[in-house]
Structure formats: C-alpha cells, structure tokens
Amino acid sequence: MLSRDTLSREFERRYGAKPRVFSAPGRVNLIGEHTDYNDGFVLPMAIDRRTFVAAAPRSDRRVVAHSLTANGSVDPDLELPGPPRRGTWLDYVEGTARALLERGFTIRGANLLIDSDVPIGAGLSASAALELATGYALASLAGDRAPDRAQLALAGQAAEHRYVGTLCGIMDQYVAALGQRERALLIDCRSLELKPIALELGSSCILVCDTKVKHELSSSAYNERRQQCREGVALLAKAVPEVQALRDLTPSQFDALASRLPTLIAKRCRHVVGENARTLAAARHLQARRLPDFGALMSLSHASLRDDYEVSCPELDEAVSGALGHPGVYGSRMTGGGFGGCTVTLLESSAVERVSASIRERMIAKFGIEPAFFATRACDGVREE
Numbered sequence: 001m002l003s004r005d006t007l008s009r010e011f012e013r014r015y016g017a018k019p020r021v022f023s024a025p026g027r028v029n030l031i032g033e034h035t036d037y038n039d040g041f042v043l044p045m046a047i048d049r050r051t052f053v054a055a056a057p058r059s060d061r062r063v064v065a066h067s068l069t070a071n072g073s074v075d076p077d078l079e080l081p082g083p084p085r086r087g088t089w090l091d092y093v094e095g096t097a098r099a100l101l102e103r104g105f106t107i108r109g110a111n112l113l114i115d116s117d118v119p120i121g122a123g124l125s126a127s128a129a130l131e132l133a134t135g136y137a138l139a140s141l142a143g144d145r146a147p148d149r150a151q152l153a154l155a156g157q158a159a160e161h162r163y164v165g166t167l168c169g170i171m172d173q174y175v176a177a178l179g180q181r182e183r184a185l186l187i188d189c190r191s192l193e194l195k196p197i198a199l200e201l202g203s204s205c206i207l208v209c210d211t212k213v214k215h216e217l218s219s220s221a222y223n224e225r226r227q228q229c230r231e232g233v234a235l236l237a238k239a240v241p242e243v244q245a246l247r248d249l250t251p252s253q254f255d256a257l258a259s260r261l262p263t264l265i266a267k268r269c270r271h272v273v274g275e276n277a278r279t280l281a282a283a284r285h286l287q288a289r290r291l292p293d294f295g296a297l298m299s300l301s302h303a304s305l306r307d308d309y310e311v312s313c314p315e316l317d318e319a320v321s322g323a324l325g326h327p328g329v330y331g332s333r334m335t336g337g338g339f340g341g342c343t344v345t346l347l348e349s350s351a352v353e354r355v356s357a358s359i360r361e362r363m364i365a366k367f368g369i370e371p372a373f374f375a376t377r378a379c380d381g382v383r384e385e
C-alpha cells in the first residue's frame with residue numbers, strides 16, 4: 001500500500017489538484033456474531049488495517065473513483081438515477097454516495113483515489129471501511145463541520161442493502177465509524193448505544209488468522225439466516241407477545257419455549273439467544289481483565305456458530321481447533337459472517353509463533369492452504385489523516 005504522502009502525490013499526478021486524505025479501518029469482532037440484525041449485542045474492535053481515500057472536489061456533480069487495489073472506475077452523475085448493481089467494489093462507492101443524498105447529506109462531485117491494506121473478502125469488513133472512508137470524504141468535502149459518524153454508518157449499511165444485496169446488520173459500519181484506540185466497543189444494536197471497553201491485554205494479544213477461504217453462497221446463506229431468525233421471532237411472539245426480537249429472551253426463557261419451533265429454526269434462535277448472553281458476560285470479563293473467562297466464551301461462541309447456526313466451515317474449524325490445544329491460548333473463534341474468512345484468537349504474545357506455525361502446518365497438510373497471520377490492536381474509526 002502507498003503511504004499517505006505517496007497517495008497524495010499520485011492523486012496530484014492524475015487529477016492535477018492537492019487532495020485531502022481520509023481513512024477508515026477494517027474490524028475484527030471479538031464476540032457477538034449474527035446478533036446485530038437481531039437487535040442484539042456485539043463486541044468488535046477497529047483494527048490497524050485501513051482504507052484510504054484521497055479526495056478533491058470537482059466542479060460538476062460526478063463522483064469519479066479509481067482504486068489502486070482493484071480495477072475499474074465509477075463516475076455516477078448524482079443528478080441522474082443510479083444504474084443497477086454492477087457486482088463489484090464500485091457498488092460500495094456509488095451506493096454510499098446515493099445513500100448519503102437520501103439521508104439528507106449535502107455532497108458535491110469529487111475525484112477519489114482509493115488504496116487499502118484491509119484484505120478483501122476475508123471477513124474483516126473491507127467493504128465497510130470503503131463505505132465509511134468514501135462517505136466521510138464526500139460529506140467532508142461538501143461541508144465545513146465534521147460529518148455525523150453514526151449517520152454515515154447508517155448510510156453505509158443502506159448502501160449494502162440496496163446496492164450490494166447483503167442485508168447486513170450495523171456492526172461493521174458502526175465500528176468503522178466509531179472505533180476507538182485500545183478499546184473494543186460493546187454495541188447495543190437496538191438502541192445503537194456504545195460502551196467502549198479498555199483492552200488491557202497485558203502480555204496477551206489478538207491474533208487474526210486469514211484462512212484465505214471464501215465459500216460461494218455466503219451472501220444468500222446470510223440472508224437466509226436472517227429470515228430464519230425472523231420466522232423464529234414470529235412463532236415465539238405468538239406465545240409471548242412482548243418478544244420483538246431474539247434479544248428479548250434469556251437462554252432459560254428460550255429453553256422453555258424452544259419446543260414450539262421447528263428443529264432448524266430452534267437451532268438458529270438458540271445460537272442468537274445464547275450469543276447475546278455470552279457477549280454481555282464477555283464484556284464484563286474483559287472489563288475485569290478476566291482473560292481466561294473471556295477466551296472460554298469465545299470458544300463457546302465458535303461451537304455455537306458451527307453446530308447451531310451452521311455458518312462455519314472445515315477450514316475455520318481447523319484453524320480454531322488448531323489454536324485451542326496450545327498452552328497460552330485463552331480462546332479462539334471464527335469472526336464475521338462465516339463460510340470462510342478469518343478466525344480471531346486471544347493468546348499470550350509469547351505463544352504467537354508456536355501457535356501460528358502449528359496451524360499453518362495443519363492447514364497445509366489438510367487443505368493445501370497456507371493461511372496468513374497478523375497480530376492486531378484496536379484503532380480509531382474513520383478520520384481525516
């Protein structure tokens with residue numbers, strides 16, 4: 001990836017103007033998976049991988065975007081209605097521009113040059129980083145005040161729903177917008193209330209393992225899970241009308257009602273109800289620096305995603321079980337939507353080399369895949385550089 005200054009120079013070379021540079025981070029979710037679109041709780045952090053957007057205004061109403069990491073450019077005219085989806089990264093840029101307009105942001109035409117070191121398609125929310133960096137750039141160029149970050153996050157989510165076709169929750173965009181250095185964010189996805197929790201990890205660290213696997217169908221399976229949860233809520237509400245979302249039930253209340261649901265729907269709902277309880281408990285452990293207890297909940301979360309929600313895959317399971325057998329590992333789980341992508345592991349820093357080498361060896365032997373590893377830390381959300 002280019003440094004900030006080289007990106008600015010490259011922008012000047014292409015467009016003949018000095019740009020402002022904006023950036024937004026990818027994320028890793030520590031716990032609270034597939035709970036966000038169920039009005040539940042999540043505990044992600046923004047990571048030290050970012051998408052940069054160099055930007056300068058144009059005199060017309062076109063948004064001309066080039067990326068240094070992916071081919072193609074987009075130049076929608078904001079005066080004209082949008083085209084159908086293209087199925088490429090351009091949808092995130094155009095979708096964000098149009099969603100900002102729909103939410104009442106003033107934006108003007110702009111030239112954008114994009115660069116990123118958030119791995120694409122790895123489940124680290126490269127798309128939310130792109131939406132937030134683009135949205136912050138466009139809104140900043142047009143106004144003199146710092147744009148409202150929560151509103152930008154909602155615009156990014158709307159772009160996914162309408163232009164990309166993934167009915168995602170708010171987690172990825174929210175943490176890309178509002179992430180904080182050295183803190184994870186406990187987000188209540190119903191009220192959108194945020195509680196930053198200090199990541200005082202001492203001699204431990206957070207290790208990401210990118211399995212480099214991307215299974216087809218992840219978007220349709222995601223939307224299907226969402227639909228199954230909705231079906232579960234509708235059936236449960238017949239017995240308990242106050243239940244508007246799965247977060248309105250504790251695990252024991254759910255157990256008493258589960259027999260009213262078809263088996264598959266009950267499994268999906270059991271995961272979500274349990275995951276909300278685990279996330280709230282994990283946040284308390286993190287706050288009290290009880291890392292072994294926190295890690296144990298991460299591993300339970302993985303088992304539930306694998307067995308009840310069925311969004312894991314053999315490669316993710318191997319990376320998790322490969323980590324869990326080692327001394328110094330507190331917990332490990334898949335992170336993000338699933339069906340490939342990354343795992344996140346909480347472990348003693350002194351164990352990183354040994355654990356990565358052992359997972360690498362196992363994955364090569366079993367799948368012929370060489371995973372990538374990086375230790376990461378919590379960083380700030382979207383900003384002007």
Ligand code: GLA
Nearest residue numbers: 033034168169170171336337
């Ligand atoms: C994807 C979505 C998020 C969230 C996770 C699963 O990353 O974009 O909204 O639902 O999957 O927790």
